[in-house]
Amino acid sequence: MLFVVEGTNDIEFLRRISILLHADAESLPNLAEMEQHGELIFVPFGGGHVRAWSQRLAPLQRAEFHLYDHELPPETELRRQAAETVNRRSRCQAVLTNKRCLENYLHPDAIFAASGIRVDFDDFDCVAEIVARKLYQQRPGEIPWQLQARRSQSRMANRAKRWLNTTVVEQMTRDMLRESDPNGEIQSWLLAIKDLLAA
Known part of the structure; x- marks a missing residue:
């Protein structure tokens, strides 16, 4: 099976969160284990041009699950269109996250556990920033954030994003996930993958 995601940070998040959910419910797939056994291959497309990937892997005739970040309009609509294209294909499913991106499913307590800092954010904030x-x-002693060059801010946000999708995910507990994902959205993606594999 091919699991199409936007980037390597998404892969890090999904491997780790699936281990947490699998430990709680063995019927849910452990994506890291599936990857090790060759049952699943993550395909990161590097963000951007999501519509180009809606058909790109079709010649391989493999089951595909695509997970796209919701992002913000007008990008959201382009992602919806790409998902609709994937969903018209046999043994393929695409979903958009209900939140802006995967970091928005993290619990502030996990961030605190990993760093000792308290942050608040909503479903559509840029958590990494x-x-x-x-x-x-x-x-101490640094110039104010707002005076930093945009490029420097972006580099620091990218480092934070990597840290959030690795170290912080590992601090998540099942109770934290129930709070940050009360509708069980992440679990629904894993169930969809399980169904696609069984088809």
């Missing part, structure tokens, strides 16, 4: 700014503000 909020965390990068907060971590930066912990460093």
